[in-house]
Amino acid sequence: MNKYKVLLLAALAPVLLGLLIPLARQLVGTSPFISYRADVRRTPLRLYWKDEHGQRFRSLEGLKSWLGARGQKLVFAMNAGMFNPQYAPQGLFIEAGETIMPLDTAAGAGNFYLKPNGVFYLTTDSAAHICPSADFRPSPRVAYATQSGPMLVVDGQLHPAFRAGSANRQIRNGVGLLPDGRVLLAMSRRKINFYDFAEYFRQAGCRQALYLDGFVSRSYEHGARQTQTDGDFGVIIGVTEATVRPVRQ
Known part of the structure; x- marks a missing residue:
């Protein structure tokens, strides 16, 4: 030199x-995770797939705009489960008490079928639940539900198939139940294996947690410096609050 x-x-x-x-x-x-804790007893949380015209919301921006036109602000959102090539929910999907897609208890390949898989659902008494698919029982009290897999945490234990140090790393998002009844929504900022992702929910206190999806995952938080409003997927989970007046379109 x-x-x-x-x-x-x-x-x-x-x-x-x-x-x-x-x-x-x-x-x-x-933090290596984007997360939001939703108190479903006080904060509206629901699942979205299509609008009143039968059109998919597709992206977080699509949902955000639709809600804004109806006087609601999207506070936090992310994709909420796997979908087939036609963008229909893979496995159970219940919306406003109506079963749109039935529970899938079949065997198969891929993350969805890594048993136990599970169901995240909301009941009419404003409570959130997560259970293995084999334990889910249909009820008129179920207002919203999405099925995905694998379970991340079952009764306080990591899924038995997960291995520390696994090289299977992807961006991942999931949902867990906190001890106080709140819902923990989380997405990794970087590629992560199932073991470490599940351990994040367990360390947060979740005795039940469910994987939602992988590399397609997106999340949005109102007011955050970095948000993602793109994407093209099926069901979306969203936390909302009312605004002063709706935006007319």
Whole structure:
């Protein structure tokens, strides 16, 4: 290395450090998960797939705009389960008490069929539940439900198929039940294996948690510096609150 390169590097070093140090501090202080804790007893939380015209919301932006036109603000949202090539929910989907897709108890390949898989559902008394698919019982009290798999945490234990150090890493999102009855919605910021993702829910106190989907996952939080409103998927889970007046379209 000649003396001119040495001089150039010496001159650039303070500039590079000035750029890298704040970035490093930001990365260290950033949680590896995007999460939201919803109190379903006080906060509206529901599942969305199609609008009143039978059109899929498709993306978080599509849902956000539709809600805004009806006087509701989307507070937090993410995709809420796997879907088939026609973007229909894979497995059970209940919306406003109506069973749109039946419970799938068949055997098969892929994450959805990694038993036990499970069901996340909301009842008419404003309570959230997660259970293995084999334990789900249809009831008029079930207002909303989505089936997915695998279960992440079952009765406080990680799914038996998960292995620490697994190289199977993807962006992942899921839902868990906190001890106080709140719902924990979470998505990893970086690729993560099932073991570490499930451990996040267990460490948060969830005795039941369900995997929702992988690399297609997106999340949105109102007011956050970084949000994702794109995507093209099936069912969406959304937390809302009323606004002062609806936006007319």
